[in-house]
Amino acid sequence: MHSLLKRQIRKYLPEDIESHPAMVPFLDAIEKSYENYDDKFSMLHRASTISSDELFEANKKLRKEADQQKKILVSLENTIRSLTENLSEEQLFGENVKDDFNAEDLAAYISNLATKVSEMTTEKDKLLKSLESQNQSLNNYAQMVSHDLKSPIRNINALMNWIMDDEKEKFSATSKDNCSLVSQNLTKMDKLITGILNHATMGETEEHRVTFSLEESLKDIEQTIYVPENISFEYADNLPQMVFERARLEQLFMNLFTNAVTATENVEKGVISVGYEPDDAYWKFSVSDNGKGIPEKHQKGIFEMFKKLETANNATGIGLAIVKKIAVLYEGDVRLESEENVGTTFYITLKKNS
Structure with a gap:
């Protein structure tokens, strides 16, 4: 035993006990209790230090998670406020959105909002299916009417031409003019029905994009339509090679060209020009x-269905409506600038990757 410790113990013992033989095992027991004290104290201190470090890290992690939770709550609160403002409601699900939120409120909001979104999605799906069904019915009806009307119209027109050929010597000049007007109106009606069908089914048929020269395509259109001798076409030098649905683009330009020819047919020297930016x-x-x-x-209102400036020609009032619909189909637009007795310019934009 350490001498100082033994001295302190003996100091408080009576003299008769101090020299008692039983003191030896007693002092040995005390000595054994102090064995490895420093090591045990060091281990205890180290354990305390480790526990403190773990607690510090745990508190640090909890603070971080608490901050994240606060940010999430703020984000959810802002989301709900934004949704509420967009819905133009002062209150949503019976709670005032200007009040402070807590976790339970947000949970209730989210649950109710999810329910409402689900109901809206279900309703939207029903409406889309109904709209799809109605569109299909309208397209079927348009095609049926087109077939049922165009067939007799063409038959009547053919019969009128046969009558004119067989009986033209018997007809007066007035009768000949009337028969010619009948034939012209039948042709106009045929074009009108075709235009309505094209407008109704626009976008329903899928087309594949192909690469082609725009200038070559426009010159093909020029050869297809009727162009009086007093009218000439001019094309910009920078017309591009295009990757696009060719048939729809040609349909757009054919209607614009036909419209321009009608506008310039009485001009001494008509010029139709195509530009590109x-x-x-x-x-x-x-x-x-x-x-x-x-x-x-x-x-x-020039782009509305059946809008036309004159009734004395074969115009159907559908051509520019088709131009507008094609532009909108490709997320673009069409506009015009025009001045009487000077001319008209149509500006067309079509999105490349629509």
Whole structure:
């Protein structure tokens, strides 16, 4: 035993006990209790230190998670406020959105919002199915009407031409003119039905994009339509090679060309020009003519179905409506600038990757 410790113990013992033989095992027991004290104290201190470090790290992690939870709550609160504002409601699900939120409120909000979104999605799906069914019915009806009407119209027109050929010597000049008017109106009706069908089914048929020269395509259209001798076409030098649905693009330009020819057929020297403006996102074109122009009062509704400026020609009032629908189909637009007795320019944009 350490001498100082033994001395302190003996100091408080009576003299008769101090020299008692039983003191020896007693002092040995005390000595054994102090064996490895320093090591045990060191281990205890180390254990305490480790526990403190673990507690510090745990508290640090808890603070971090608490901060994340706060951010999530703030984000959810802002989301609900935004949704509520977009819905133009002062209160949502019976709670005032201006009040402070807590976790239970947010949980209730999210649950109710999820239910409402689910109901809206179900309703939307029903509406889409109904709309799809109605569109299909309308398209079927348009095709049926087109077939049922065009067949007798063409038969009547053919019969009128046969009568004119067989009986033209017996007809008076007035009768001949009337028969000619009947034939013209039958032809106009046939074009009208075709135009309605094209407009109704626009976008229903899938087309594959192909690579082609726009200038070659436009010159093919020029050869297809009727162009009086007093009218010439001019094409910009930078017309592009295109990757696009060719048939729809040709349909768009054919209607614009036909419209421009009608506007310039009475001009001494009519000129129809096609321009192109390079752009990364859109195909941008212009079709200009130096014809009679469009009065300002008619410019706003010129792209509506059956809107036309004159009734004495074979115009159906559908051509520009088809142009507009094609532009919208490709996430673009069409607009015009026109001045009476000066000419008209149509500006067309079509998204390249729509």
